Every structure is written in C-alpha cells, then in structure tokens.
Amino acid sequence: MNLSPSDVDIYGVYxxxxxxxxxxxxxxxxxxxxxLNRTRLARFFMFPxxxxxxxxxxxxxxIGTFVIPI
Numbered sequence: 001m002n003l004s005p006s007d008v009d010i011y012g013v014y015x016x017x018x019x020x021x022x023x024x025x026x027x028x029x030x031x032x033x034x035x036l037n038r039t040r041l042a043r044f045f046m047f048p049x050x051x052x053x054x055x056x057x058x059x060x061x062x063i064g065t066f067v068i069p070i
Contacts, residue, residue, distance in 0.1 A: 008068065017070045024067075025059035032059075 007014035032055055036042040045051045064070040 017068050018064070021060055021064045021068050021070055025056055025063050028059045028063075029056045 006017070008017055008020050009015075010020075029052060033042070033052055042048055042051075
C-alpha cells in the first residue's frame, strides 16, 4: 500500500493533493458558516473570522488525514 502523495486526476488535469484539500475544506467551511449563520449560532462568537480560520484548519487536517492523504 503506497501512502505517498500523488497527483489527483480530475478530467485529465492533474492537481496537487494539497490544493484539492484546500478547495474541499474551503467549500466545507463555507457550508458550515452558512449553517451557523442560518441557525443564528454565529452570534455567540466574539471573533467570527477567527472561528472561520479555525474551522478551515480543522477541515484541512481532517480531510488531509482521512480523505485525501497529503
């Protein structure tokens, strides 16, 4: 089993795995922030931009570890 990072092939275009992880985690963060705003839970955060950065970091680590190994 080879766990070294390799390029991800999307419709014939080779993408670096870290870029794919960043894009997927950014989309997941946007969905999470939308849901937090929609349910009005974001009003309890003192610094919403810091929370967005923390959520992005958590998604990058989780997706990079379990979904697309980088």
